[in-house]
Amino acid sequence: MNKAVLIGNLTKDPELTTTTSGISVCRFTLAISRRFTNAEGERETDFLNIVAWRGLADNCHKFLRKGSKAAVIGSIQTRSYDAQDGTKRFVTEIIADEVEFVGTRINTGTDAGTGDGTGTGTTGGTGSTGGAGRTGGTTKLQPIEDDTLPF
Numbered sequence: 001m002n003k004a005v006l007i008g009n010l011t012k013d014p015e016l017t018t019t020t021s022g023i024s025v026c027r028f029t030l031a032i033s034r035r036f037t038n039a040e041g042e043r044e045t046d047f048l049n050i051v052a053w054r055g056l057a058d059n060c061h062k063f064l065r066k067g068s069k070a071a072v073i074g075s076i077q078t079r080s081y082d083a084q085d086g087t088k089r090f091v092t093e094i095i096a097d098e099v100e101f102v103g104t105r106i107n108t109g110t111d112a113g114t115g116d117g118t119g120t121g122t123t124g125g126t127g128s129t130g131g132a133g134r135t136g137g138t139t140k141l142q143p144i145e146d147d148t149l150p151f
Helices: 054-063
Strands: 004-010 015-018 024-037 043-053 069-082 088-102 120-123
Touching: 004 043, 004 088, 015 054, 024 054, 043 054, 043 069, 054 088
Parallel strands: 043 088
Antiparallel strands: 004 024, 004 069, 015 024, 024 043, 069 088, 088 120
């Protein structure tokens, strides 16, 4: 099984490009602090490269910014290439299947610059945002009958 679940902050604005066949690709780096401190009592940070494709790439580029907190679920992929100096280089990336925008407000068509840093947004591999019952950046809770609960 190859599955990574990560939560961290973007180190810079995401970069959106397209392949020669027109498929969107978004790349960004997450800074993720380790759970434990080192011998000097400091928390070390890992910087992991994330790659999102298609609609997910478009949404990441549209809604994420430097410093944004994001949760990423994906798979770890390693590739190699030959550098200009003739050496072989290896790159490890996380290929995002799902990205959740944690602590950022999704633009709902109003002034994009007025988000107050609250709320969450979600996007999956289909590139859709939000969920059922989502209106204006908030989620309406639907009542559930006790008879429908499985326990």
